[in-house]
Amino acid sequence: MTKLRLAIVGAGPAGIYAADILLKAERNFEVSIDLFDHLPAPYGLVRYGVAPDHPRIKGIINALRGVLDSGDIRIFGNVRFGVDVTLADLKKHYNAVIFATGATQDADLNIPGMHLNGSYGAAEFVSWFDGHPDVPRTWPLEGTEIAVIGNGNVALDVSRMLVKHAEDLLSTEIPENVHAGLQASPVTDVHIFGRRGPTSVKFTPLELREIGQLRDVDMIVYDEDFDYDDAARDAVASNKQVFVIDKTLQQWRQRETGSASRRLHLHFFSKPVEVVDDGSGRVGGFRWERTRSDGAGGVVGTGEIREIPVQAVYRAVGYFGSELKDVPFDKKRGVIPNREGQVLRRDPEAGTGGLFNQQMYGVYVTGWIKRGPVGLIGHTKSDAMETIRHLINDLGNWWYPESPSEESIVALLDERGVQYTGLDGWRNLDLHEIALGEAAGRTRVKVVPRDEMVEISRGEG
Structure with missing residues (x-):
């Protein structure tokens, strides 16, 4: 045989x-x-x-x-x-x-200014907050205002981790160095930008609803983005997922805001144009073009350019x-x-x-x-x-x-x-992380350094 x-x-x-x-x-x-x-x-x-x-x-x-x-x-x-x-x-x-x-890897976004200090790929940030052993242990969380480019679930993940209060993550397997970094973050406002309208986003309804349940975070949407054309109205009426997403966003429009210490802004019909230099080689702002529906599911530019001050930009436009x-x-x-x-x-x-x-x-x-x-x-x-x-x-x-x-x-x-490392080694590491979590009253504390992971797995540490 x-x-x-x-x-x-x-x-x-x-x-x-x-x-x-x-x-x-x-x-x-x-x-x-x-x-x-x-x-x-x-x-x-x-x-x-x-x-x-x-x-x-x-x-x-x-x-x-x-x-x-x-x-x-x-x-x-x-x-x-x-x-x-x-x-x-x-x-x-x-x-x-x-x-x-x-x-x-992060897919590229070819607009001016993406090379500036303070401009990051979402995949890099995700690897950091998930304790990947091949990324630095620290992350420069220094900005109060941050832009996230993308209208998919990765953009929501990145935005949620940026705006969520660090103490609300203690029940998870978040590594200690990540918790410390997020706890020191001075962030007040995170802005999500997508070039299409609310009925064309790639978010899943559950992910969107979850982000709206964050403690001490106001959800900010803008009325100008909800002047739907026939194509958008048809999408809401004919697609259950779009219907649920629209319902969630419409509910956020009715919420009272202003009391939370942090805000998450969703900007639709916003095509990225440029990451603005603050004059020292660092991110100082984000510039976009206002778009509108073309009536066939796409968008076209209006020529109207807008800009806000931000100190960091994360591109969540896909992996490669x-x-x-x-x-x-x-x-x-x-x-x-x-x-x-x-x-x-x-x-x-x-x-x-x-x-x-x-x-x-x-x-x-x-x-x-x-x-x-x-x-x-x-x-x-x-x-x-x-x-x-x-x-x-x-x-x-x-x-x-x-x-x-x-x-x-x-x-x-x-x-x-x-x-x-072998399967028995993974079991060793798994039990070790669970034990670390139990000692801290958590489900797991993830080991981050590669050499430490290897030593524990091979029974050498």
Whole structure:
């Protein structure tokens, strides 16, 4: 009987779901799966991309933990692809590889002033407040007035964390350094800007309602944004999600404001134009153009330019994938080029200008690095199913590894001195963080420094 030795690079939801689907799939061969991740702990963006005050979403970890605890998958954490192990190494020890590395960089916003001190990407800030080990322990929370560009859930997450009182986060797994930083923040006003109208936002209704329940925070919306045209009224009448969002915003219009110490402003029909320099190379203001509906679901500029003083700007306009060594990459879309999960490369004779049209046998992709940073967990599962189907059907094109034994990859990592962490190591770290939380009357206190995570996981600390 044929046996598939499969490597999966990326131990977030996409990689774990791919492993689970393969193990449960109808097939006529045995399977041995190794998950690799550059972080010492698994779960990817569920651990490092979801705000700490959203334990409901972090409950996904319970389902992912069940997959890992089945005993059919090994984990090698704290292993950097392209440094500690290469594509050539994987070909030597496995029949195939699935890349599930996600999209963790901030997409660019090409307007003047984005380079100024005080201009940040949302992904950077999210990584900080989620205790990612590869970002600085401190964050410059110095502004009283802050602009957030974007009309999706990430913009809401960033804005909520900026404006929420730090003591209201103590019941969560927020790291100690993050709590201290937020507690010292002098913020009074956070402004969210989106270029479309209230009926075209990408917020989910639940996220929007939650932000309206913050203690000692006034929700400020502006009447000029609610002069709906026929297209907007039709959207409210025909789409339940839009209806609920509109209802929430309309309720905020009726609220009394002025008593809270902090304010969250929502500006619609606002196209970013420029981040204004204060004269010293720092953010001093934000400039935007007022837009209006074009009657067909889009917007057009009105030529009216507005400006407010701010001391920091966060762009939450999307995520972007990262290039991997020796793996094809579409720099325009930020994904690994593929056809239904089968990785494609350029014809070697076509040079760098050629199309990605040749299958790279043995190499597959799933999740955001496959389709771009859109969609939720349901999309991730369907992505993985599609990829696994092709992996199974491509049996005749798998690699033929020189050293496929399960012990060989362990020997390679040991020989290179890689301080990798395994599933037992994650359990050690998990129990340690829970114990820290219990001592502080909280559910968990997340360990942030990488070396400390590794020491605890390996039983060395």
